[in-house]
Amino acid sequence: MTATQAPPARTPLAKVSGFDRYFGITAAGSTIPRELRAGFTTWLTMSYVLFVNPQVLSSAIKVPNGFTQLVITTCLAACFGxxxxxxxxxxxxxQAPGMGLNAFFAYSVVQGLGYPWQTALGAVFVSGALFVVLSVIGARQAIVRAIPTGLKYAITAGIGLFLAFLGLxxxxxxxxxxxxxxxxxxxxSPTAWVAIIGLIITAVLMRLRVKGAILFGILVTSIIAIVSRAKVFSGADNALVAFNGFSGGLPFALPVWPTDLIGHLDIVAALELGALNVIFTFFFVDFFDATGTLTGxxxxxxxxxxxxxxxRARLTFSMDGLAAMFGxxxxxxxTTAYVESASGIEEGGRTGVTAGFVGILFAASMFLWPLAGAVPGAATAPALIIVGALMAEGLKHIEWEDISVAVPAFLTVIAMPLTFSxxxxxSFGVISYCLIKLLSGQxxxxxxxxxxxALLLIARYVFLAEG
Incomplete structure (x- = not known):
């Protein structure tokens, strides 16, 4: 090249912002609008926790204006997690306060075993601390790594059936x-036909490859329910009623700060010998619930x-434990990972922007929580059913011709919806896999x-059967 010749032109590289690099949005083949749409979809499908969690816990936690305080506490825990x-x-x-675990907290630990709710909260905090410790030292990810590939596909499919069962x-x-x-x-019934119409609408939108099909399906179904005056919305005493507008005529309300709940946990009482059973039951149930959910x-x-x-498994599992402690x-x-996150994943959510936006929406829910009342369960049910069907795709990768894999995989899949856990x-999959392999000479x-x-799980069922 002579001194008078210009250097060859370089193809300009697309500029990627620091925000994009940190979350890996472009690397994951996603975009910010897609991540935000996925986050909104996830929030819609799990917004029922704003009402169900307070309803369950208020039967055990008796404080002034308890339901409203528990709504705000639920928002705070879901936002942070x-x-x-x-x-x-x-x-x-x-992440948000987990269903099932809240029922065990309220009905088994507080009402059944007679522990004060403050002690039960202390047990939840200690179990969360154990999650963090095991995650930091790599024990949780080591367990996930030890689970065979066939069972991992079965876990994903089982969660799909569990989601579909929840939707149905x-x-x-x-x-x-x-x-x-x-x-x-x-x-x-109005709930059934509204859900069926929503299921068909959402499936058609997905077949036509409409972006945001699941989200649009939820919104269109909600509008149908409102316009048709279908009795699918929760009213007083759990009765289903037609949509009667927002409380006070506006879709927002000032939050009531939960002063009677924040910081009232009793860790010392939870560590007493008699309460250790409760701690370890919380620990075992949530360990495999959250680990299975995150893996799936x-x-x-x-x-x-x-x-x-x-x-980043070590970091991911640590955040799960930290959320439980904060809650x-x-x-x-x-507080634990929610299987409803799969709805956002199906909408294209692939990075932390999706979960971060869910957290922001839960923070806004402290002021806009009446707005969630305009989205009935009949509108989110189709999303859960369709996502469940999509998650069952992994079943084709399981070695069904090998009975030592097929039976544990089948038990994993079928036990989740039938035991509602x-x-x-x-647990059933891991125990059966180990026993069949051991006794068949492998x-x-x-x-x-x-x-x-497997031994720890067997011990849990024998000695902590009430969990």
């Missing part, structure tokens, strides 16, 4: 039946590598850590 998962762990996994139950399509345990509800969501989002490992300080039962599904096919986990 989702923010740390999004901003620190950088995953699209929202919320729609009133599946109901309790004294003779057969469960049965078909009335398809003529990571697999669905495409974050598990060829070895089944999740990047106990605020006055609520265990992700933790039970993971003990070396199982990671030693998994044998230890």
């Amino acid at each position: 989702s923010l740390v998962m999004g901003l620190v762990a950088r995953y699209p996994f929202a 139950k919320s729609a009133g399509i599946v109901v309790a039946n004294e003779a057969t345990l469960i049965g078909l509800g009335s398809l003529k 969501l990571a697999q669905r989002a495409g974050y598990l590598d060829a070895n089944g490992d999740m990047p 106990a300080l605020m006055g609520t039962s265990t 992700i933790a039970n599904g993971v 003990p070396r096919k199982v990671h030693p850590i998994l044998y230890v986990v």
Whole structure:
């Protein structure tokens, strides 16, 4: 090249902001609008926690204006849990006080065993601290790594069936039946037909590849419910009523600060010998519930590598434990990862921006929580059913011809909806996998850590059966 020749032109590289680099938005093939849309979808599908969690816990936690204080506490716990998962762990996994765990807290520990609710909150805090310790030393991710690939696919599919079951139950399509345990509800009920219409609308939008199909399905179904005056909205004494507008005529209300809940946990009482059983029950149930949920969501989002490992697993699991500790300080039962995060993942959410936005929406919910009342369970039920169907896709990767894999995988999948517990599904799968491999002459096919986990799970069912 001579002195008079210009240097060859360089192709300009697309500029990526520091915000984009930190969350890996472009690297994940996503965009900020898509992440925000996914976060809004996740918030809509799990906004029921704003009403259900206070309803459950108020039966055990008796304080002045308890329900309203518990609504704000639920918002605070969900906001913090989702923010740390999004901003620190950088995953699209929202967190909030867990269903099932709140029922165990209220009905078994406080009402059944007679422990003060302050002691029960202390037990939740201690179990959360144990989660953090085990995550920091790498024990939780070591257990996840020891779980065979077939069971990981089964966990994802099982969570999908669990989500679909929740959706069908919320729609009133599946109901309790004294003779057969469960049965078909009335398809003529407003809740059922609104949900069925929403299911068809959402499925068609997805088939037509409409961006935001799940979110639009929820919004359109909610509008149909409001305009048709369908009795699908929660009223007094759990009665279903037509939408009667917002309380006070406005979709917002000032929060009532939960002064009777924040900081009222009793850690010393929880550490007494008699309460250790409660701590370890909280610990075992949430350990495998949250671990199974996070693993299944990571697999669905495409974050598990060829070895089944999740990047930043140590940090992710630590944020799960930290959220549980914070929730106990605020006055609520265990805060954990929500399977409803799968709805946001299906909307394209792939980074922590999704979970972070969920956290912001829960913070806003302290002022706008009446707005969530305009989205009935019949409108979010179709999203849960469709996401459940999509999560079942992994079943085709399981080695069904190998009975030592097929039976544990099947038990994992079927136990989650039928026992209404992700933790039970993971436990049944791990225990059966270890026993079948051991007794069929293939003990070396199982990671030693998994044998230890199986023994602990068996001990949990024997000695902590009430959990």
